[in-house]
Amino acid sequence: MLLDYNPATKAFLLRVNRAEANVREIVEQHGLDISLPASSSQEAVLFTRQPYAAAAFGSYATPGAANELREILDAVAQSWSPASDMVIAQPADRELWSFQRADVAYALGRRNTLVGDQPGLGKTPVAICFANEIKAKRVLVVCPANIRLQWAKRIREWSTMKGRYTVYPILKSSHGVYPDAEWTVVSYDLARTEAIGKALAAQRYDLLVLDEVRYLKEDDTNRARAVFGGGDVSLFTPLAERCDRILALDGTPLPNRPAEIYTVARSLCFDAIDFMSKEKFRDRFNPSLRFQVEAKDADGHIIKDSAGRPVMKWVTDERSGRHWELQNRLRANFMVRHLKSEVMSQLHLPAFDVIDLEETAEIREALHAESLLHIDFEDLKGIDYINGHIGAVRCMMGIACAPQVADYAKLVLDSGEDKLTIFAWHIKVLDILQQKLEKFGVLRIDGSTTASQKQRFTDEFRANPDKRVMLGNMLSLGSGTDGLQDVCQRGIIAEPDWVFGNNQQCSDRLVRGGQKGKVLIDICAPAKSIAAKILAHALDHGHTINKALDARI
Numbered sequence: 001m002l003l004d005y006n007p008a009t010k011a012f013l014l015r016v017n018r019a020e021a022n023v024r025e026i027v028e029q030h031g032l033d034i035s036l037p038a039s040s041s042q043e044a045v046l047f048t049r050q051p052y053a054a055a056a057f058g059s060y061a062t063p064g065a066a067n068e069l070r071e072i073l074d075a076v077a078q079s080w081s082p083a084s085d086m087v088i089a090q091p092a093d094r095e096l097w098s099f100q101r102a103d104v105a106y107a108l109g110r111r112n113t114l115v116g117d118q119p120g121l122g123k124t125p126v127a128i129c130f131a132n133e134i135k136a137k138r139v140l141v142v143c144p145a146n147i148r149l150q151w152a153k154r155i156r157e158w159s160t161m162k163g164r165y166t167v168y169p170i171l172k173s174s175h176g177v178y179p180d181a182e183w184t185v186v187s188y189d190l191a192r193t194e195a196i197g198k199a200l201a202a203q204r205y206d207l208l209v210l211d212e213v214r215y216l217k218e219d220d221t222n223r224a225r226a227v228f229g230g231g232d233v234s235l236f237t238p239l240a241e242r243c244d245r246i247l248a249l250d251g252t253p254l255p256n257r258p259a260e261i262y263t264v265a266r267s268l269c270f271d272a273i274d275f276m277s278k279e280k281f282r283d284r285f286n287p288s289l290r291f292q293v294e295a296k297d298a299d300g301h302i303i304k305d306s307a308g309r310p311v312m313k314w315v316t317d318e319r320s321g322r323h324w325e326l327q328n329r330l331r332a333n334f335m336v337r338h339l340k341s342e343v344m345s346q347l348h349l350p351a352f353d354v355i356d357l358e359e360t361a362e363i364r365e366a367l368h369a370e371s372l373l374h375i376d377f378e379d380l381k382g383i384d385y386i387n388g389h390i391g392a393v394r395c396m397m398g399i400a401c402a403p404q405v406a407d408y409a410k411l412v413l414d415s416g417e418d419k420l421t422i423f424a425w426h427i428k429v430l431d432i433l434q435q436k437l438e439k440f441g442v443l444r445i446d447g448s449t450t451a452s453q454k455q456r457f458t459d460e461f462r463a464n465p466d467k468r469v470m471l472g473n474m475l476s477l478g479s480g481t482d483g484l485q486d487v488c489q490r491g492i493i494a495e496p497d498w499v500f501g502n503n504q505q506c507s508d509r510l511v512r513g514g515q516k517g518k519v520l521i522d523i524c525a526p527a528k529s530i531a532a533k534i535l536a537h538a539l540d541h542g543h544t545i546n547k548a549l550d551a552r553i
Contacts, residue, residue, distance in 0.1 A: 012054035056324035119251035120512020143211035147480035208243035272333035323547035
């Protein structure tokens with residue numbers, strides 16, 4: 001391939017040897033057009049006037065094309081940079097990794113930044129050292145409720161503020177806001193309440209840190225409006241408008257599809273996406289079409305009504321494209337992101353093993369209930385299947401599988417594994433697992449666990465050899481939990497999630513800085529179940545997300 005630039009037409013020309021590359025795939029995935037008059041049977045000539053799309057082929061650029069793309073290519077390269085020689089303000093007994101220094105260096109050149117390093121690479125110290133470097137006097141941290149105290153602990157470890165300073169985590173609405181605190185830590189849910197939100201918005205901050213910023217991916221939610229604004233009625237000034245700079249943190253900023261990055265991109269750096277509307281952004285990077293198809297049963301047979309007519313159902317054919325263009329827009333403007341495999345070679349990628357559960361009477365009953373949902377996974381490419389009655393049926397399947405999952409966990413522990421982390425979704429499933437594994441010493445983290453309890457349970461799991469099982473909800477335990485990797489290398493996902501980012505977050509509780517061994521994650525599901533099919537569907541989303549964030553040509 002060869003990428004050139006024509007100053008007269010302001011178009012980038014990509015010459016492709018048809019024998020060496022799939023021309024149609026390049027056209028579809030990159031949004032390039034083909035010039036039929038300039039093309040031949042041996043060579044296709046593609047063109048685009050979009051520099052972010054052309055930048056994907058920067059390694060094939062002529063000097064003229066490279067010069068035209070220089071600013072984009074340099075910024076993208078900086079977002080990948082594994083190291084920086086910049087001296088960063090940090091406590092004498094602490095030291096950032098080299099790629100973390102590169103994160104700070106990237107952010108210092110921008111007003112707003114998304115630090116998208118994969119989970120486990122230490123984004124919290126990056127944020128605190130960034131605050132050190134800009135000499136922030138007032139910082140507001142908004143994060144999930146269950147990691148507020150973890151944030152307070154890390155701030156005291158990494159901050160270089162002089163003299164006595166106050167770190168104030170707001171744990172209850174009744175605690176109110178301490179206006180003189182140098183660091184305020186609040187949950188997304190408390191920040192959107194009128195009392196706390198108004199009190200926070202009455203202050204001015206040098207820096208706003210948004211941890212797990214995907215919590216704000218839907219722009220019509222109260223939490224997103226509290227931070228970024230929007231909607232017809234506003235109870236208080238959006239918090240982002242009360243801050244000089246924003247540092248967003250998230251290892252899975254696209255949990256499931258490219259459209260989910262829109263709100264964050266618009267709010268952090270609108271010009272990165274050329275001020276596109278939500279609809280235009282979706283049409284460009286995540287188009288979808290809603291239409292009707294014939295419903296089929298679990299065996300692939302068309303379902304008919306009493307009159308013998310095929311039963312029709314609505315599905316969403318959701319597609320995505322221009323992944324590399326989107327990635328270049330993010331990385332060149334506001335996103336720095338590193339991969340574990342590139343910056344921490346001592347961390348091995350986790351090994352996943354699917355455990356096929358035996359079809360007991362209870363599982364067969366749950367499989368029958370699933371078949372009544374008429375979900376056709378061959379035709380379904382959207383997300384319609386998460387609606388309706390699937391939640392109740394999925395809980396039914398989880399309960400049916402729980403005894404076998406517990407038996408498998410016992411086998412793992414009896415075989416000599418010192419520690420085991422288990423993730424599930426439903427309270428009833430967690431109850432069954434806890435009761436059956438009690439003799440191994442179970443610590444449990446779910447939606448009812450407070451932030452202080454979560455930290456205490458994590459510390460106990462690390463320190464107490466008699467507490468061998470950490471059991472938790474996929475969101476509560478799978479997000480923002482740090483420390484399990486110090487003592488545990490084995491995990492079980494009892495109920496796989498249909499959102500790729502949630503499955504990844506669970507494995508990343510173990511595959512992170514501090515892990516010294518190879519992590520194995522077992523995923524339990526009956527072979528014919530929706531869960532097994534959801535897993536395959538989620539992995540498809542994972543490939544899309546990889547291309548939108550990390551893939552290189």
